[in-house]
Amino acid sequence: xxxxxxxxxxxxxxxxxxxxxxxxxxxxxxxxxxxxxxxxxxxxxxxxxxxxxxxxxxxxxxxxxxxxxxxxxxxxxxxx
Numbered sequence: 809x810x811x812x813x814x815x816x817x818x819x820x821x822x823x824x825x826x827x828x829x830x831x832x833x834x835x836x837x838x839x840x841x842x843x844x845x846x847x848x849x850x851x852x853x854x855x856x857x858x859x860x861x862x863x864x865x866x867x868x869x870x871x872x873x874x875x876x877x878x879x880x881x882x883x884x885x886x887x888x
Contacts, residue, residue, distance in 0.1 A: 825844065826861070864886050
């Protein structure tokens with residue numbers, strides 16, 4: 809049973825995005841939505857850029873869950 813004050817600290821979407829990129833190398837909006845529940849990836853990237861992070865932004869084509877080809881941006885940390 810979790811008592812008041814014993815909750816795990818919440819991790820922000822931006823922190824989850826950074827962690828994902830560091831573990832997997834990059835992230836797309838589809839991965840962000842499906843794997844970490846971040847539905848506004850580009851907004852979180854802008855926030856992280858304001859904090860000083862630099863990102864490589866590569867336009868790519870991927871298949872969505874219905875098999876359709878869609879265009880997305882693959883974000884990775886610059887210099888990592």
